[in-house]
Amino acid sequence: MKHDLTHLPRAGDTVAGRPGTSPEALEANFSDLHPPLNPRQAMIESQRCLYCYDAPCVEACPSDIDIPRFIRQISEDNIDGAAHTILEQNILGGSCARVCPTEILCEQRCVRNHDAECQPVLIGLLQRYATDHARFDGHPFQRAADSGYQVAVVGAGPAGLACAHRLAMLGHRVTVFEAEAKPGGLNEYGIARYKMTDDFARKEVEFLLEIGGIEMRYGQRLGHDLSLAQLHSDYDSVFLGLGLGASRQLGLTGEDAPGLAAAVDYIKILRQSDDLAQLPLARRCVVIGAGNTAIDMATQMARLGADEVTLVYRRGVEAMSATGHEQEIAKANGVRMLTWATPREVLLDAEGRVSGMRFERTHATEGQLQGTGETFEVEADAIFKAIGQGFDGDSLSDPAASELARDGERIRVDDAFRTSLPRVYAGGDCVAPGQDLTVQAVQHGKLAAHAIHQDLLAKQEAA
């Protein structure tokens, strides 16, 4: 962890005679947030699907899954077929079933939302049912004949993995370079623990790699261990599926004080922990931000046993990027939402550790955020910032990478995910288009693989 939380008690510690959170409670608090459907529930729910024509749910799915078809296959007790329908468009369909904000995607568009109906079909849970219960005899997709081309994929997150799998299907040889020790990206390190249980991220990658033709290299960080210039010369094509590892700064003094940390760093530790009772616990904590990471951080701290978790956002609830569903999860876990307040000062105790934060109340006039001058303080043992992510400073610093055209910070790509450098493609959180969603990253990776394939074929024909 970049920031020091070692002075805090651990979740399982007895503090001032008060017992910590019991192992049983921790187990329960971090098990599946939405329990999976059992076979009977899946059968009943699949019956609710109206098998719409030109279904709105499909239009809403960033990865183009034929939802009515896979649900009908579930209803016909063809679970392998249903899973195949999902995975042929989205090889990470299992994790998307768990982490997709379906309430703003497929399920939001379900015709069963009409006021004459009851509630949308539980598409996410049905997708999970199909992908969890499929029993394929071997990997369900085959590699095309070897093309002889070698493609480098940087980043083993959803975009990179989806790209690698599709490239392998198309017959190319793929080498995936991953900075961390494990594959999966945010699925492994960044998603709330209760959304991705039972080591699912690892199992899913194992399944994906069964197709063959994909070599994984871990501990390979762009800008440190490898350069885009080198990859560009060594491989026929390069796909950049970089994550946004660096947390944005608040820009306040005291930002390095013990007790102030980036939410993503803490979540990463939490996701990898074998013993949640050993995690540092801030009994009173403040989370700054309004996205799903802020919600995940606040909710997980509450579930670890915090007494007071306050999520602070400088604008109103309606402007939060976390969905209403996510906000409800936080509220249900006792997280206090404090809006229209912006951090002004990190408050420190005599030892220089975080003791709270001073905020200024804000308001918006004609969309412009302004301070009101009125301030207040919130006591806290720790402050977690979740105000957005950027590239690690060095990752795009080599001569080739620094030439990449950008849209703001993100890498500029065309509609086939080509960057400004020939033979270099990019997708996922590191590019400008789309929302920062797992399912979006999968789609980018998949479409980029097809673009790479097309461009390689075109080159071959031209030669």
Place this chain on the structure above:
Amino acid sequence: MNTRTDHLVNGVDLSIDFAGIKSPNPFWLASAPPTDKAYNVERAYRAGWGGVVWKTLGEDPPAVNVSSRYSAHFGKNREVLGFNNIELITDRSLAINLEEIARVKRDWPDRALIVSIMVPCEEAAWQHILPLVEATGADGIELNLGCPHGMPERGMGAAVGQNPDLIEQVARWCKQYYSKPVIVKLTPNITDIRVAAQAALRGGADAVSLINTINSITSIDLDNMVAKPTVGQQSTHGGYCGSAVKPIALNMVAEIARDAPTRDLPISGIGGISDWRDAAEFVALGAGSVQVCTAAMLHGFRIVEEMKDGLSRWMAEQGYRSLDEFSGKAVANTTDWKHLDMNFKTIAHIDQDKCISCGRCYIACEDTSHQSIAQLIDASGARRYEVIEEECVGCNLCQITCPVQDCISMLPQQTGKPYMSWDQDPRNPFRQAS
């Protein structure tokens, strides 16, 4: 114990007099497992059934049944659409059945008790059994000439019911050796039900009941390559009943009700009756009583309460004080195709407020009908479906495929043209000059 059940339900008189058999309500349990013995029948009466047709008696020694007897045609949510059985007639001795029938009739005098009978197609057999049944005091008999499985292999059941001469013969013997009403139960496993009904009438039958079950195989166990229900490693066809057969039964009832020779022959309607609405539909086509089996086998005898309540409330709403007042009211409107009005035109209308934009009507019409629904997608991606009125032939397919009740309605059009049958239609190459 008060064993009487009320004729008046919700202010409506549900009692009937069916071919001389009186019953406090039109709901009878059909001859089947639920009416196999006194224990079941008394439970049924206690639950409020107006009558029962006692499961078919035969000659001793009694029939022997196999193990595993029923199977079903399921909907996706395990709702039973159709039901199939390979059970034979009673497997208890004649003496026990007769003793129980006599006792039950004595204890439940206000209920209808009809005895189903199946013996070989020989005069002596009928001459022997009928006086024994008459002595029980039961209200009438129903001739099981329709059982489609097992018994026909022995020359009984459907083997008789498929031969009009035998139907007539057996009915005549019954009228000769039995003094109370005789109902002939008809098998649907024939091409023209009217022939069988006419034969029963010629034989002197007081009424017919229909339909018996339909030859069926409900499903195949694909792992073991054998039909269900399985007996060891084998199976056999059974008799099909339950909701799925209702449309077939309604048609056969209508055929008899509108056939001149049998127009006044009382009909006891049987076939997939599961609720009061089904019952009302049979009565509307001329049934004087209705018989229920599958619904009771699936839910127990308690369903009769809902049936009586629902039927009587609907009747009260309609202003019908007794079943006679609407019995057969739909018969005159059921006619041959050639009498339909060729000038009638109806077209679909979609209620946009109710439409949930699922597109089912669109794809059904586009792929399989007359391409008369337009799919309109606006700039925001919202979908809207509109009927192309000049293309619509009024086939009802969109209305059928629509998941929302009352969203698509069929609106009769003012054509300004008079009634014109096919016989009068100039487009008919065989038109009869009028």
